[in-house]
Amino acid sequence: MDELFELRNYFYLGNFPAAVEEGTTIAVESDATRIERDVILARAAIARGNHDEVIQQVSDSSPVAMQAVRLLAMYRKDPAGQREIAELTLREWVADPVSGSNPALLLVAAIVFSEAGNYDDALRCAHNGQSLEHSALKIQILLMIDRADAARKELEGMKRTDEDHTLTQLASAWVNLAAEDADTIREALYTYQELLERHGSTDLILNGIASCQLALKQTAEADATLQEAISRNPNCPETLINMITVAHQRQKPAELIARYFAQLQTVDPGNPWVQSFIAADALLSALVASPPV
Structure with a gap:
């Protein structure tokens, strides 16, 4: 019996309140399961913007998986200020013969490296992980760098492992959404709609649709x-974008657009989309201000 099945499923689908409720009430038997539960709960807190909660709860004596999640919280709270130290620390931990194979560490490292634009290291960490979540993250990274062909190949591997798994369904939707033809995109839409019917509304599912x-x-x-x-959650960055x-x-x-953007800057100032928009706007302003040649 998988004690954390419901908890994982809630987390994967973006139902973080349900994940927290499940994770704080479920009884676990082994230390390994307890650590995995705590990692998911910490990631759910980060996803809800509660970075300080995770930073304060995790200490230097905590398991490496939890220390990795604390590093993710610190990075998400201040991407520009924490990027260098986060990448340096993660490289040291991943290279360590004892901690380097930890699944949660590899997952966090792949997330941070990808968000920092270091896709080679991100793919390497995701590839070294053994779970479906590592494969799903690898697909997301491949789609970021316009490698839909490689992403679809990775998806086929996930389907062979467990075609009905929630992560496989989500990854299928991501890959199909990246296609150029309408029929394949409709397949992605149908997948999200089926997830909606089965699991109810979440920010992730609604934004996918x-x-x-x-x-x-x-x-x-x-x-x-x-x-x-947005009526469910006015502070979701993906919804605002x-x-x-x-x-x-x-x-x-x-x-109205300015109001949405101001809200996005407030709830997620380090969001790559926000930073790209600001950089493009600054470039445009500089070009407009430049004297004609």
Whole structure:
């Protein structure tokens, strides 16, 4: 019996309140299971923006898996300020013959490296992990660098391991959404809709549906989906990014778009999308201010 099955499933689907409730009430028998439970609960706290909660609860004497998650919390809280020390520390831990094979450490390292744009190290860490979650993360990284072909190959491996697993279903949706033809994108949409029917609404599922609708030029439907998402959680970065995209496409008032962007900057100032937008805006302002040649 997998004691953490429900907890993992809630986490994978982005149902963090349910994950916390499950994780704080479930009884676990072994130390290894307890550590894995604590790692998932800490990651759920990070996903909800509760970085300080994790930073304060984990000490230098905690298991390496929990120390890795604390490092993730520190990085997510201040990406620019913590990037160098986070990458340096993770490289040391991954190279260590004792800690280097720890699944949670490899997962966190792959996450941090990918968010820092260090895709080679990210892929290496994800590849060295043995779980479906490592494979799913590897697929996300491959899609970031426009390697949909390699991502689909990795997905086939996940399907051979467990075709019905929630992570396999999610990875299938990610890969199909990255396709260029409408029929394949519709397959991604159907997958998200099936997950919605089976598990209910979460930020992850609703944003997945909205992303498919946007890719299919269904902007009105995407708008309606995102309105549901933002009414559930007005502070979800993915929802706010998609709301900005839909607002642009539907030519909504600039004041509304500015409000969404200000909210996004408040809840997730280090978000790569925010940083890219600010950099592009600064470049445009500099070009406008430059005297003609």
